Amino acid sequence: MPRRPNMPRPDDVPGFPARRAALRLLDAVLRRGDPLELALHGAAQGLPPADRALVHAIAAEVLRHLPDLDALIDGATRQVLPDDAKARMVLRIALAQALALGTPAHAAIATALPLVDGGPRKLVHGVFGTVTRAEPTLPDPPTLPAGVLERWAGQWGDAMPQAAAAAYAVRPPVDISLRDASETAKWTAELNGASFAPGHVRLTEGTDIPALPGFATGAWWVQDIAAACAARLLGPGAGRTVLDLCAAPGGKTMQLAAAGWRVTAVDQSKKRLERLSENLARTGLSADIVAADLRQWQPDAPVDAILLDAPCTATGIYRRHPDVLHRIGPHQIAELAELQGELLTRVAGWLKPGGRIVYATCSLEQAEGEAQVERFLSAHPDFALAPATADDLPNGMTPAPQGWLRTLPDTLADRGGVDGFFIARLAKATN
Incomplete structure (x- = not known):
């Protein structure tokens, strides 16, 4: 499809490089089976740290909410898009930003549309608008993939996947192991944490790990x-x-x-x-x-x-x-x-x-x-x-x-x- 004279080039759209990197990263994970953390380096190469963090956040939220995002997309299309269709992946990226990361809808779609430059832009724009006008919210907890639910229920019973879904909705805590277990009480108090065993402290949420007392001096390290x-x-x-x-x-x-x-x-x-x-x-x-x-x-x-x-x-x-x-x-x-x-x-x-x-x-x-x-x-x-x-x-x-x-x-x-x-x-x- 020829570019209209007033249509900006994709690279000129602010924020587009990060979304393009997110698309590459998700393709590496979902199509090639690469681990997210390992694939991030190649997908976001050349981007500044803040953009790399955004790429990771977008991809992680898409993966966390994938079944629920796909349900919204399928509910707004007459014909189901193939799982590997670029339009579906772009919609996942745009909707994850709007519904999970708090990105304004106009910004989410503006940075996503250039990803289908020369492709089904009208479809992506229309489906995104149909979904967001309904003001949906993503389920809490997120829905686990059907194959995982079936596999875990078969091994552990139906209660386990329910507990897994509930845990999925909670930010994992940060635990540390102490170099000297005899100092457990000291570090529990100094770090305002909780201890479940000698040599262990669970930190409060939202802490800046390298800035905490004892990290630079090697008194402890992060370990679940x-x-x-x-x-x-x-x-x-x-x-x-x-x-x-x-x-x-x-x-x-x-x-x-x-x-x-x-x-x-x-x-x-x-x-x-x-x-x-x-x-x-x-x-x-x-x-x-x-x-x-x-x-x-x-x-x-x-x-x-x-x-x-x-x-x-x-x-x-x-x-x-x-x-x-x-x-x-x-x-x-x-x-x-x-x-x-x-x-x-x-x-x-x-x-x-x-x-x-x-x-x-x-x-x-x-x-x-x-x-x-x-x-x-x-x-x-x-x-x-x-x-x-x-x-x-x-x-x-x-x-x-x-x-x-x-x-x-x-x-x-x-x-x-x-x-x-x-x-x-x-x-x-x-x-």
């Missing part, structure tokens, strides 16, 4: 309380050796070092290991750092303990990363479960007799947790579950009857909730 339970299950180190596998960015490495373990931290990503090194430097803690693929690397000698925070679908952190609800399905779950089983079997051979493995995943899928450990134990009679106890865990968390820890969307829900995790402690026979 459920994630912190993995290292807690290994207890004090007393100079013994431990492998922290898939270690970056280093929260568990720092926990273990602070608890007196001699830590070797292994991760495949050199870039993420740079963050781990920076975190160790800030906190004054130490660990040996190895950049390696666990399927090829092995330690020089057996160790006393292993913490395997295995690569997983990360569906347990969907509140912080809504893209996982749209990128992850049965194929990805099966693929990662196979990798987890391979790694768990491999690292079991690196343990001294009487040693312990803590296996953890930030996943709400039983294939990556309960089923994984049951399969491992049936194939390795020299290992047994070393049950977690209430004393091992923060207040309000209880181990499952089988002895492992499973956190779900209703865990600590009355205090802000926690990430979804599975953690099991496995003990090797002494002979």
